[in-house]
Amino acid sequence: MTDPVLATASDERHVPVLLDEVLGALQPLDGASVIDGTFGAGGYTRAILAAGAGRVIAIDQDPTAIANGADLVASSSGRLDLVHGRFADMEAHAEQCGLASVDGIVLDIGVSSMQLDQADRGFSFRFDGPLDMRMSREGPSAADVVNQLDGRDLARVISVLGEERRAGQIARAIVRRRDNAPLERTADLVSVIESVLGQKRFGESHPATRTFQAIRIYVNRELDELGLALAAAERLLAEGGRLAIVSFHSLEDRIVKRFLQERSRTSAQGSRHMADVAVAPPTFEMRKRSGIEPSEVEVARNPRARSARLRFAVRTPAPARALDLADLGVPQLPELPMAASARKA
Template identity: 70%
Template sequence: MTALLGIPATPHIPVLLNEVLDALSPLDGATVVDGTFGAGGYSRAILAAGAGRVVAIDRDPTAIDAGAALVAGSGGRLSLVSGTFSALDQLALEAGAAPVDAVVLDIGVSSMQLDRAERGFSFRADGPLDMRMSLAGPTAADVVNTLPVKDLARLFWVYGEERQSGRIARAIVARRAEKPFSRTAELAATIESVLGAKRFGEMHPATRAFQAIRIHVNGELDELTDALAAAERLLKPGGRLVVVTFHSLEDRIVKRFLADRSRERAGGSRHLPEAEVPPATFRLSGRQPVEAGAAELSANPRARSAKLRVGIRTDAPARAVDRAALGVPSLSGGRP
């Protein structure tokens, strides 16, 4: 696929692209919401596969600007909307595209954001300590320079699953007392001073802490939870929810959401009758997540942690979301 609608193809190839298209097939004339437009890879491929209309959403103004050429060449088939995917049902309604045949979500930070040092998402290249997807609100620098040590440690433990959360938090607080953090390289160096430098073949020591700060700055797990509920409200019976995640916190929420929504019976026992279960709003497409194959892994190391899960909408009414039941982590209470 070298070009679509007269527009040169983007060099960015989204993770699990063929698998996502297989999960969406057939697309002839379908109306699809791409909740995470990014560099436009999924939207482009979905249009090329025959979708009648794609409503794409992104909260990053640079992604909206970069997608203007694709919109212009789409013949009216692509609408690009500024907003958060947690409100994808309302945004689709405002765009005149509700209900829809499919919703696609590629969760987490985009390659376009990671590869631009000035966005401050990556420890691999020095840049301002920002990490804001929407370019609005408190920055990552605000977080590391103001949170008390206990709150920082809790942040790294909960959102980064970082075992050395306390040590990292104490080192950050000691360093910022001398000079506030303003650059990604400064933060990465402080974390390395605690955990040691990266060894060949190992994950960078700052990976988990950077992930935790980014999730916190952008409210990513709450956004994901609300997006799943919004997709449930928006999809037609038979419509497909296709979600690609990149770390265990995200995947756990998606897995539990689909398991809960596809459950038809509650486990009982000899002593207790089975509890009544609301009608299933989704049925599962496969019990195990789809992961990248060897060829994709060799071409794109970022695919190594990707997991694809698919749910097919029933005609049962949408339900409210229970964050605790889905395991959405909280920064209050518990270790450390």
């Protein structure tokens, strides 16, 4: 029987994207303490342990992922702590595990293959299931969003988070549909979107892709969580510690890129009449400014890797800075009435 710690990515249903590149970005790993903020099926964690990490704290907000990782914890000889929670709270999780700083942090942003492939999670337009999309299985669901959000706010969510040009038309169609009966299943939402955009054509992406992406990101507050996690990583990484982030679409990648570029600058560009303006000491040193994309071989083996991009940087000794999410381009979006009222209660 294969030791789960030493198993390769091919043994898993979920293939970790850019695995070799992520391991290279995190080196050296021998004896290192590492946070895997997005455990999922454990692909990165398993490889990091096999590469010699002394301690790994793996975090996931999905209780199913935590339950499925029990065997890996048992086989890790005490080197793995598997934590149910959000990666934005990684400082608190590290403290609870007895670590004040770590040598490496890796984040694989977005929904996992396992979640997409489970119809009952409601993430995918490919399967009919409950309109859910909650990674943590807690809080407002996708059904709450499409049935309760004001039509103009819904259009803004779909436009901003899905970059959907016909967001207004889709939102109005959703409102008309829910006036007759609530949308409760993924097939309900797909049919509304297709009534506006038409059905999928050969060689093109599904017309529901952007809307489903937008609602999933909104339900899970993924961009806010990413921004908070970047700030937490800056505070938690020791000098020389390495931050590796794999993103899958432009919204995420722009936030990561903006953060690392701003945190690695040594001066602000002035005009020809003025010298460059001094800025705070850089907290990160970027090692490859353009990011790393998967090879053609990897994309052929795993089509879901085609849009992935890895960015990584090394922590300097400069003190961490305060961070405003708006400065990273994290959009300010309306809240569901039920979510706001729950917090007041």
